[in-house]
Amino acid sequence: MTKPATHAPLxxxxxxxxxxxxxxxxxxxxxxxxRGELTGLIGxxxxxxxxxxxxxxGSLKPxxxxxxxxxxxxxxxxxxxRLRAGLGRTFQIPRPFGEMTVLENVLTAVQNQTGERMxxxxxxxxxxxxxxxxxxEKARAILDFLSLSRLENEPARVLSGGQRKLLELxxxxxxxxxxxxxxxxxxxxxxxxxxxxxxxxxxINRRGMTILLIEHNMEMIQRLCxxxxxxxxxxxxxxxxxxxxxxxxxxxxxxxxxxx
Amino acid sequence: xxPEFLAYGAxxxxxxxxxxxxxxxxxxxxxxxxxxxxxxxxxxxxxxxxSAILTTPDAAGRIGGFGLPIAVGWxxxxxxxxxxxxxxxxxxxxxxxxxxxxxxxxxxxxxxxxALNLVGLTGGPFGITFIPRPFGDLAGNALAFGLANLALVxxxxxxxxxxxxxxxxxxxxRVLRAIxxxxxxxxxxxxxxxxxxxxxxxxxxxxxxLAGAIQAHxxxxxxxxxxxxxxxxxxxxxxxxxxxxNNRGAIxxxxxxxxxxxxxGQLIEATFPAGSQARAASLRLVLIGVALCAILxxxxxxxxREVRTLSRHALGRKQPEVSS
Numbered sequence: 001m002t003k004p005a006t007h008a009p010l011x012x013x014x015x016x017x018x019x020x021x022x023x024x025x026x027x028x029x030x031x032x033x034x035r036g037e038l039t040g041l042i043g044x045x046x047x048x049x050x051x052x053x054x055x056x057x058g059s060l061k062p063x064x065x066x067x068x069x070x071x072x073x074x075x076x077x078x079x080x081x082r083l084r085a086g087l088g089r090t091f092q093i094p095r096p097f098g099e100m101t102v103l104e105n106v107l108t109a110v111q112n113q114t115g116e117r118m119x120x121x122x123x124x125x126x127x128x129x130x131x132x133x134x135x136x137e138k139a140r141a142i143l144d145f146l147s148l149s150r151l152e153n154e155p156a157r158v159l160s161g162g163q164r165k166l167l168e169l170x171x172x173x174x175x176x177x178x179x180x181x182x183x184x185x186x187x188x189x190x191x192x193x194x195x196x197x198x199x200x201x202x203x204i205n206r207r208g209m210t211i212l213l214i215e216h217n218m219e220m221i222q223r224l225c226x227x228x229x230x231x232x233x234x235x236x237x238x239x240x241x242x243x244x245x246x247x248x249x250x251x252x253x254x255x256x257x258x259x260x
Numbered sequence: 261x262x263p264e265f266l267a268y269g270a271x272x273x274x275x276x277x278x279x280x281x282x283x284x285x286x287x288x289x290x291x292x293x294x295x296x297x298x299x300x301x302x303x304x305x306x307x308x309x310x311s312a313i314l315t316t317p318d319a320a321g322r323i324g325g326f327g328l329p330i331a332v333g334w335x336x337x338x339x340x341x342x343x344x345x346x347x348x349x350x351x352x353x354x355x356x357x358x359x360x361x362x363x364x365x366x367x368x369x370x371x372x373x374x375a376l377n378l379v380g381l382t383g384g385p386f387g388i389t390f391i392p393r394p395f396g397d398l399a400g401n402a403l404a405f406g407l408a409n410l411a412l413v414x415x416x417x418x419x420x421x422x423x424x425x426x427x428x429x430x431x432x433x434r435v436l437r438a439i440x441x442x443x444x445x446x447x448x449x450x451x452x453x454x455x456x457x458x459x460x461x462x463x464x465x466x467x468x469x470l471a472g473a474i475q476a477h478x479x480x481x482x483x484x485x486x487x488x489x490x491x492x493x494x495x496x497x498x499x500x501x502x503x504x505x506n507n508r509g510a511i512x513x514x515x516x517x518x519x520x521x522x523x524x525g526q527l528i529e530a531t532f533p534a535g536s537q538a539r540a541a542s543l544r545l546v547l548i549g550v551a552l553c554a555i556l557x558x559x560x561x562x563x564x565r566e567v568r569t570l571s572r573h574a575l576g577r578k579q580p581e582v583s584s
Contacts, residue, residue: 115431
C-alpha cells in the first residue's frame with residue numbers, strides 16, 4: 001500500500017552506491033521508511049546490508065546517492081553529526097566500552113551534555129550536576145525497560161552476547177533518535193534473551209520509533225516487520241510482506257546462491 | 261637535622277614536584293586519552309623560554325626583556341605551549357597514533373635546535389640568565405627561600421591535581437575514556453573523537469608549559485641542553501613507574517624517579533674519580549632503565565594503577581538492589 005504523496009518518508013535513501021576495489025558492495029540501492037515503520041532488511045551474506053547501514057549511518061562515504069532524514073540532507077556529514085540529527089545505529093558485533101560500567105556506557109551516549117565541554121566543568125557545577133541527575137534517571141529507566149538494571153554497576157565486558165545487544169539498544173535509545181538502524185540484534189543471542197529482545201523492539205516501535213532491522217532470523221522478521229526489503233549483490237531484489245517474500249522464487253534463488 | 265640538609269631537601273622536592281606537573285600533563289594525554297607524546301621536551305621548553313623572555317630584564321643583543329611579573333610569565337608559558345599543542349594536535353591527531361609520536365619527536369628536536377640557534381631571541385647556547393626567582397628577596401636565607409618555593413610549587417601541584425581529578429570524574433573525562441576504548445562506537449554515539457583528543461592534547465601541553473615556566477623561574481637559568489629528548493624519557497619513566505592513568509601515581513612516580521636520578525648522581529660523584537665521572541654519569545640512565553624494567557615486570561600497571569572512575573554524580577546514588 002502506498003502512502004499519500006503528502007507524507008514524505010522520514011528516512012529517504014536514494015541510489016546509494018559503494019564499491020571496494022572494483023566490487024560493487026552497494027549498487028544503486030534505494031530504501032524509504034515512513035515515520036513509525038518497522039522494516040526488515042534481509043539478504044544473503046555478502047549482499048551489502050551492513051555496507052548499506054554503514055553508508056546510511058555515515059561510517060562509510062558513498063560513491064553516489066543521497067541520504068535524507070526528515071528533509072535534511074545528511075549525505076555529506078560525518079557519523080557523529082548524523083546521530084545528533086536523529087539517526088541512531090547499533091553494530092552487528094556489539095561495541096560496548098568494556099572497562100566502563102553498564103550505566104556509564106548509557107550515560108556516555110547522552111547528547112548535548114554541558115559536562116562534556118572541558119571548561120564548563122570548572123564553573124557550571126550545579127548545571128552539570130542537575131543534567132547528570134536527569135541523565136542517570138533516564139538511563140535507569142531505559143536499563144529497567146531492557147532488564148539490565150541489575151547489571152548497572154558491572155563493567156560492560158562481563159555482559160553476555162545478548163546483554164551486549166541490549167546495551168547497544170540502551171545507548172541508542174537514550175539519544176532520542178528519530179530512526180534506529182539495528183544490525184542483527186538477534187545474532188548470537190540465546191533463545192531466552194531472544195524473546196525479550198524481540199518484545200522490546202516491538203515495544204519501542206509501538207511507542208512510535210521508526211526502525212530498520214537487518215536480520216537473518218526469519219522468525220524474528222515475521223514477528224516484527226510488516227514490510228521486508230530484500231537485497232542481493234548490492235541491489236534491491238524484492239520488497240513486500242514477509243509471507244509473500246518467503247514465497248518469492250527470486251528471493252529463494254538468491255539465498256541458494258543463484259541471484260539471476 | 262641541619263638547616264643545610266633541610267634546604268637541600270626542599271630544593272630536591274621542589275624540583276621533583278616540577279617534574280610531577282609535567283607528568284600530570286602527560287597523564288592527561290597518555291593515561292587518560294591514549295595520545296603518544298614523544299616530544300614532551302618541546303612543550304616544557306616553550307613554556308620555559310616564553311616565561312623567561314616575558315619576565316627577564318632587558319639584555320643586550322636579545323629581543324625581549326619585558327620585565328613582567330613572574331605570574332604573567334607562567335600564564336604566558338602555559339598559553340604558548342597550549343598553542344603549540346593545539347597546532348600539533350590539529351595537524352596530526354586525525355592520523356594514527358604512530359604519526360603523532362613521530363611528529364611530536366620531530367617538534368621537540370626542532371624546538372631544541374631553534375633554542376640553540378635563534379640567538380637573538382633565546383640567547384643561543386648560553387641560554388637565558390637572571391630569570392627572576394619567586395621569593396628572590398629571601399635568597400640570602402637558603403632554608404626560608406627553599407621552603408617558600410617548595411610551598412608555592414606544592415600549591416600548584418595540588419591545584420593542578422584537583423582540577424584534573426575533577427575533569428577525570430566529569431562527563432568530559434567519561435567521553436575521553438569511551439574514545440580511548442572504542443573510537444568508532446563513540447562516534448556512532450555522536451561524540452567527536454578528533455575534537456576531544458585535541459582538547460586533551462592541548463590541556464596536557466598547557467600543563468607541561470606551565471611546568472617548564474615554573475622550573476625556569478625556580479632555577480633562574482635555562483639553556484637548550486636542558487631540553488634534550490632525555491627529559492621526555494625521564495617523564496615517561498615517571499608516569500610508567502607511578503602508574504599511567506592515575507594522577508596520584510603520576511606525582512608519586514615523578515618523586516621516586518627524580519630521587520633515583522638525584523641520589524645516583526651524588527653517589528657517582530662520591531665514588532668515581534673525577535676523570536671518569538662524565539662517563540659514569542651514563543650509569544644513571546642505566547639505573548632508570550633497570551628500574552623501569554623492574555616495574556614493568558613486577559607491576560606492569562605502575563605502583564598506583566588506574567582506578568575505575570565513575571562520574572561523580574552517578575556515585576553514591578546506587579539504588580537498593582532487589583536480587584532475584
